[in-house]
Amino acid sequence: MVIENVILLVGIALTLGFVVGKITHHFRLTAIVGYIVVGILLGPTFHIVELSYYEVNIIVNFTLGLIAFIIGGSFTIDFLKRLGKSSIVITIIQSFATFLIITLGVFLFTHNWCIGLLLGSIGVATAPAGTIAALHECKAKRGTLSKMTTAIVGLDDGVTIIIFVIAIALVKVILGDSLFVPSIIIRPLIEIFGAVALGIAIGIILAYSAKKVKGRESILVMSLAGILICVGLAEIFHLSAILACMFLGATFINLVPRIGRTFFEIVESILPPIYIIFFIVAGLKLRPDLLIEMGIIGIIYTGCRITGKMGGTFFGSKLVKAEPYIQKYLGLALLSQAGVAVGLAVTVAGELSAYGKVGADLGAMTITIIAATTVVFEIIGPMGVRYAVNRAGEVENE
Template sequence: MEMLFFVAIAIIFGFIGGKLVHLLKLPGVVGYLLAGLILGPSFLNVFSLPLLDKLEVFTGFALSLIAFIIGSEMKLNTFKEMGKGIGVITLLESFGAFALVASGVYLLTHKLYFALVFGAMAPASAPAGTVAVLQEYKAKGRLTSALYAVVGLDDGLAIMIFALAIALAKLSLTGEEISTVSVLRGPVVEIFGSVALGAVVGVITGYCCRKIPREDGILAVSLGSVMICAGIANYLHFSLILANLTLGMVFVNLFSASNRKAYRAVQSISLPIYIIFFFVAGASLQIKLLPAMGILGLVYVVCRIVGLIGGAFLGATLSKQNSIIRKYLGLGILSQAGVAIGLAVLAAGELEPLGKAGEILAVAVVNTIAATTILFEIIGPIGTRFAISKAGEVGVNITEEDLIETYNVADVMDTESPVIPAGALLSDIIKVVSNTDNFYYSVVDNDKKLIGAITLDGIRKTFTIQELNDWLVALDIMEPIVASITPDIALAEALDKMKRLDIEYLPVVDSNRNDELIGVLNTRAVHRRLSAEILNKQRQADIAYGLQPA
């Protein structure tokens, strides 16, 4: 029970933090992190270090789910459209960060093993920060697709660079020769094992979801698959990020229809998961380490930023990507967190047994990476938001539900819906019906006050009383009004009311003018309009995606 209470505190205060930073035009991720930082050991200590250790199970699940979302965005046609560009960009931004950090640290310390180890930390990214911002701002376009692909591929390459650099650093410290095979065996097994695991679970998940028609069932299977994949990956010491990324990638490319349902379902529960993940990440940051960062940390931060941005720019230029990707992709991949800290701890374990120099390097790398992570956790999401804003890709990947939340009834009601006076003869009513394509007609009195409604079904029933046709007027055949609404009501509330009442039409009245009829809300017309607006936005995005000048 105590754990559930603290999870609730994390979600509530993280959400409030996200809303507050929105006032400063910052991504919600920054607010979640700051809320965790304030309630964590660095300040109020509501979330102590032992408690944060217990919450690791939530962060592991969140990271696995984020990896699955990244994989679901990595469609093969994206790679075909960008050609070899993604691979070239990923290689050059990773090696650019490694080379620049290693060079900067070497110039500062004049120690090769220091340079190699710190350089090995630089390529590791934090995909969660980038993905959370892309999701929050409903981003879609060429830059967004490139960001999903690069942060997805980044960590596999980072593991390889880390293994080689640590081996060379140990060689520099001890002078002992090291076999290339022994150096690469571990990373290769981890990478290929993770990919194989994710592929197998992805195929099984896809076949299972094909048999499930409802989204809630697909959500249950998808979440279960992500957890199983993460659990097996942890047990086998594979990368849960690469495994679940592959799961999502196999799922989206082999079972696209089921994946769309799974993606929508996962999206519907993603916000609280993001909040918990970044709240815990913020609480785990130790602000007291910032002063200890010193010149070495400053060199690491500056060189890593320049290396990533410069490497991404060079890769995009060489692979002839458009100007948007050249200018802004590097700004979207600056986040660094858990993976880098994990690599730093691994490096420390490898270096400490190698004597006094190894011990000094181990302490320096752990403290520096832990300190610089605080900066990159804040800078990274801000950089991503800036990049997608400049690229014009914010708010493009919207759904009908997103649009509904932005409208009131007045924005979408039909003000031209035919109105029938209460005293109109049946013959006159039939003329109105034959000249329009409506199914619903409001009936008003002399003061334009709504008193009832006539439907096509009601008119058909009237024809069963042939001998009374000449005597019937609108007042005789109209149906009572089940409900009405005012134009200032939120569209989401109005549609929810219509769904509960099982009706397709709802008259809109002006309460300030004695309930005078001013329009009709037609659910079919509303959904047609929203679908057209979404298609228009997506068409504009696709045009920008494919025709942006290089």
């Protein structure tokens, strides 16, 4: 039975998402897992909800625009200064190591560069909320490992978005049979620099306008208008909306830091119901029938991601001459995978919609593998954090 009343559907989805999210949180899993389960029940299992590509695209693009805007808002000049050279070097090395190892590992098994590039780029993301929550839960001191973990997860999602934009552009080149050097180089560059320019331009306009706005309602309207315009223009010009919104947020917060903080607080206050709907939509797009077929790829992805995170962190830490315990254990604290990874996976089908069934199949495979492995990483991620801070001697009760 398909329910066609949209208002009723939203009410049911929010209620179920909230309740199941609380239940999964009780079992020490991120609420995102609960939202995805609700989506699977409403969609592939009982066929209560059927959304068109157009409806899904609106929800996905708007929500990811918001997420990217907030990620960009964390990149203040003060934050980047506090990070220090060591954290930046380690972040970059572990990100590219994870990307390369997953991409090659999946390619060697599937002989498919497209799924390898997609999973490799998404696998770079580390869940900040889950990682920081685990640090608080085990009462970690503000020692070197804890500080470095917090800094890296703050920067990691930004690096992930850049790598994902490059990867998706390369996948489009491969699917379009344009495997000559100019296409491989020029297409990603246009998508990246065009998105950066768009985000900076709208960020400057929003910063100027923000000085003339007062009141929470006006601030909220102004913020959402800026994000929607950024997403819409990015779609029209075939640029990365995620990257554009990230640079919109970064430009805005650095031009008007005091006003910007108020803007971001107000935008974040409306996120919970939007998150619930977004991850339920992710569950709607998941293909349970592919779980067994994708099982081996999921295992390869999981093993390669752990190897990339730990190996990349080890070599990065060694390069900056970090303490031996940082070299050994920091990678274990960076295994959580949740919101940004699932969000990027959901966008794949939309990004590749011009390539027909091949694009749709790649989208279904990606969201299925990422959603399934998110459950695994949300179990082992917090365990890794606890083990790492224990071995580093940064637990309060020790």
